[in-house]
Amino acid sequence: MSFETFFLGREKIKNPFVEKIISASKKIGDKGAGSISMRYGSRIIITSKNASLSSLTENDFVEVV
Numbered sequence: 001m002s003f004e005t006f007f008l009g010r011e012k013i014k015n016p017f018v019e020k021i022i023s024a025s026k027k028i029g030d031k032g033a034g035s036i037s038m039r040y041g042s043r044i045i046i047t048s049k050n051a052s053l054s055s056l057t058e059n060d061f062v063e064v065v
Contacts, residue, residue, distance in 0.1 A: 021036055
């Protein structure tokens with residue numbers, strides 16, 4: 001299966017869950033976890049490829065609309 005990708009913009013994600021994900025990722029980041037994704041409504045927040053979970057920032061997320 002393949003998908004076509006369209007970038008609507010590169011602005012920061014303004015979602016209240018991002019801060020909660022960053023906080024939770026610091027607890028599991030040292031355990032060797034890969035990435036984090038969260039679905040809310042019809043959207044999905046995903047950590048970017050190769051992001052270090054123990055030191056995530058708002059810039060390490062993408063939002064799928």
